[in-house]
Amino acid sequence: MDGSPKLAATDILSLHGIEVVYPNATRALHETTCQFSDGELTVLLGPSGAGKSTLLRTLNMLTRPTAGTILATGHGALKTAADIRAHRRDTAMIFQQHQLIGRMGALRNVLISRLGRHSVWSSMIGFSMAERRLALDALDRVGLFDKALTRCDSLSGGQQQRVGIARALTQEPKLILADEPIASLDPASSNRVMTILRDVCREDRIPVIVSLHQLDFAKAYADRIIGLSGGKIVFDGPPETLSDAALTRIYGAQTDSST
Numbered sequence: 001m002d003g004s005p006k007l008a009a010t011d012i013l014s015l016h017g018i019e020v021v022y023p024n025a026t027r028a029l030h031e032t033t034c035q036f037s038d039g040e041l042t043v044l045l046g047p048s049g050a051g052k053s054t055l056l057r058t059l060n061m062l063t064r065p066t067a068g069t070i071l072a073t074g075h076g077a078l079k080t081a082a083d084i085r086a087h088r089r090d091t092a093m094i095f096q097q098h099q100l101i102g103r104m105g106a107l108r109n110v111l112i113s114r115l116g117r118h119s120v121w122s123s124m125i126g127f128s129m130a131e132r133r134l135a136l137d138a139l140d141r142v143g144l145f146d147k148a149l150t151r152c153d154s155l156s157g158g159q160q161q162r163v164g165i166a167r168a169l170t171q172e173p174k175l176i177l178a179d180e181p182i183a184s185l186d187p188a189s190s191n192r193v194m195t196i197l198r199d200v201c202r203e204d205r206i207p208v209i210v211s212l213h214q215l216d217f218a219k220a221y222a223d224r225i226i227g228l229s230g231g232k233i234v235f236d237g238p239p240e241t242l243s244d245a246a247l248t249r250i251y252g253a254q255t256d257s258s259t
């Protein structure tokens with residue numbers, strides 16, 4: 001038997017000894033080993049600069065690790081450009097600022113997620129009926145079927161984030177990453193977005209990994225919390241085991257629930 005890391009049957013993604021050192025010599029992620037499984041909503045929690053975005057972006061290789069191995073289901077160790085491309089096609093990303101095209105309607109924005117599955121030739125022909133139906137179903141799922149033809153710049157922040165989720169779903173992903181998806185939303189919209197993400201995770205059996213600043217939302221929605229501090233995982237467990245001592249490891253001495 002060789003000693004190279006293997007993906008367990010229940011894991012979608014597995015990190016082994018991953019490190020990230022940026023070109024300016026900032027060590028943003030120290031040697032990190034962790035796994036992500038089906039149907040689990042994981043929240044990455046930590047103060048500013050802890051390494052949440054770096055870890056999240058490493059999961060789809062938007063940031064390339066400087067050491068270690070990432071194994072992804074169906075694609076093995078992500079060593080070749082083709083494997084990385086295939087893994088990215090299977091990984092949907094939801095951003096804080098939505099990254100929507102404001103002058104385009106919600107449906108068209110959602111359909112953009114299908115482009116990764118088109119050849120140059122087929123993208124000139126346009127989207128199939130099946131793809132349009134998939135996009136409309138996704139808009140329906142996030143409660144925005146009736147806004148399909150509305151320009152995104154006339155939707156509220158919460159509605160725009162839900163279009164972002166519909167776009168992610170239309171990609172038919174095996175993994176969803178969300179980088180501070182509720183950072184600029186009011187509490188009601190934040191709850192709606194987190195509820196949708198949790199439902200997708202459970203119903204579609206997709207791992208959803210979300211970076212958050214809000215401890216109360218993390219406790220309310222996460223199945224698992226990964227606490228980061230100084231580029232290291234200092235807590236990894238279900239929210240009910242997040243003790244005061246663990247919070248001190250994550251945030252240092254001054255912790256309050258709005259951190």
Ligand SMILES: Nc1ncnc2c1ncn2[C@@H]1O[C@H](COP(=O)(O)OP(=O)(O)OP(=O)(O)O)[C@@H](O)[C@H]1O
Nearest residue numbers: 022024026028046047048049050051052053054055
């Ligand atoms: N492109 C980059 N080049 C150099 N250093 C970077 C880069 N991106 C992030 N860093 C540094 O890496 C460390 C981790 O940053 P990261 O953005 O991952 O933290 P974070 O926990 O997501 O922070 P925030 O909550 O403020 O978004 C910080 O010291 C940051 O300054």
